[in-house]
Amino acid sequence: xxxxxxxxxxxxxxxxxxxxxxxxxxSSSAAAPLLRQPSFVALPDVRLERSSRLPRCLRxxxxxxxSKGAGGGRRLSSGLKxxxxxxxxxxxxxxxxxxxxxxxxxxxxxxxxTLENFYEHDKDEIPPQQAVAALNHLKRLKRIEPSNRxxxxxEEREATCFRFYAGIVERGISRLSAKHVALALxxxxxxxxxxxxxxxxxxxxxxxxxxxxxxxxxxxxxYFDSQNIANIVNAYASAGYVxxxxxxxxxxxxxxxxxxxxxxQSVANILNAFVRSGGWxxxxxxxxxxxxxxxxxxxxxxxxxxxxxxAFAK
Numbered sequence: 001x002x003x004x005x006x007x008x009x010x011x012x013x014x015x016x017x018x019x020x021x022x023x024x025x026x027s028s029s030a031a032a033p034l035l036r037q038p039s040f041v042a043l044p045d046v047r048l049e050r051s052s053r054l055p056r057c058l059r060x061x062x063x064x065x066x067s068k069g070a071g072g073g074r075r076l077s078s079g080l081k082x083x084x085x086x087x088x089x090x091x092x093x094x095x096x097x098x099x100x101x102x103x104x105x106x107x108x109x110x111x112x113x114t115l116e117n118f119y120e121h122d123k124d125e126i127p128p129q130q131a132v133a134a135l136n137h138l139k140r141l142k143r144i145e146p147s148n149r150x151x152x153x154x155e156e157r158e159a160t161c162f163r164f165y166a167g168i169v170e171r172g173i174s175r176l177s178a179k180h181v182a183l184a185l186x187x188x189x190x191x192x193x194x195x196x197x198x199x200x201x202x203x204x205x206x207x208x209x210x211x212x213x214x215x216x217x218x219x220x221x222x223y224f225d226s227q228n229i230a231n232i233v234n235a236y237a238s239a240g241y242v243x244x245x246x247x248x249x250x251x252x253x254x255x256x257x258x259x260x261x262x263x264x265q266s267v268a269n270i271l272n273a274f275v276r277s278g279g280w281x282x283x284x285x286x287x288x289x290x291x292x293x294x295x296x297x298x299x300x301x302x303x304x305x306x307x308x309x310x311a312f313a314k
Contacts, residue, residue, distance in 0.1 A: 102133055108141040108154060115161050128172030131165040132180045135187035138162050166197060173200045178208050178228045185235035198241050205232060209249045213256060220256045229254055230269035237277035247279030254284060259291045264304035267292050271311035285312070 105111040115134055118126060138158060169176070169184050176184070181201050188194040212223035229250050236243055254270060267288050274280060292308060 102137040111137060111141055112157050112161055123168050126168050128169050128175055129180050131168035132184045134165040135162060136183055139187050170197055170200055173204050176204060178224045181205060182228045182231035186231055189235045189239045202243060202246055205246060206249060209253050212253055220253060221261055224253050226262050226266035226270060230266060230273045233273035233277050237273060242278060244279060247277055251281045251284045255287055259294050262291050264295055264300045268304050268307035272307055275311050275314045
């Protein structure tokens with residue numbers, strides 16, 4: 001009787017497994033006759049059957065994977081296929097690599113040939129920072145001989161090219177840092193017809209200065225350094241633009257800087273720039289006098305001493 005009971009249990013379990021793969025409790029009609037026979041049946045391997053019936057998971061197109069970052073931490077990478085990365089590059093703004101190698105040029109003609117190749121580009125593709133670099137290298141290599149006919153042609157090309165890249169800088173002025181604004185102003189300060197550059201730069205500098213003064217971290221050096229301030233004030237003074245409100249705002253930024261942010265050269269530049277602009281500030285000069293006394297004497301050259309004393313004498 002015990003063997004017959006065990007046989008019945010085996011038959012029932014086998015019928016259930018054969019009926020729905022072990023995933024339900026309903027028995028099929030084909031297994032019904034077997035229930036009347038007390039015999040043993042071989043039980044199917046449920047694990048193999050289930051694994052064969054599982055649907056295959058398709059790998060998603062965008063897979064976020066963890067990989068080690070440059071700083072030793074972890075970052076998420078998109079896991080894009082090579083063709084997808086190429087498509088993303090084509091759809092995004094093109095990188096103007098040629099404008100990053102302008103320092104290697106020693107001839108104005110060769111520099112113009114390179115810069116003129118971008119006249120047909122969409123101006124939004126050229127970053128304003130690289131346009132600022134183009135202006136300064138044009139200024140660096142400008143060597144014109146009025147008696148030479150080719151020099152006259154070169155001068156016209158240079159003026160057209162300079163105007164083209166100055167327009168890019170003006171349109172992207174809101175994306176520039178204080179350093180790039182200072183470089184742009186010093187590139188145009190000796191030329192006529194760039195009043196709009198000074199007006200737009202005035203607005204941008206005010207925004208940066210206000211952000212620096214209200215920054216809760218107190219790190220003014222993230223926005224300005226002493227050289228940027230000196231170059232900006234000197235550019236306005238050289239071009240004949242007197243911006244008292246702007247100069248006072250830059251003086252406040254200077255007062256918010258740390259004494260360790262200054263060098264003898266930067267102190268001399270700031271003092272002479274403010275003297276030249278007419279934006280003399282008693283608090284600023286007292287602060288810079290204390291900064292000067294705290295600098296290492298070995299860092300001073302005779303020229304530094306002369307420039308600083310000359311600024312205080314005026």
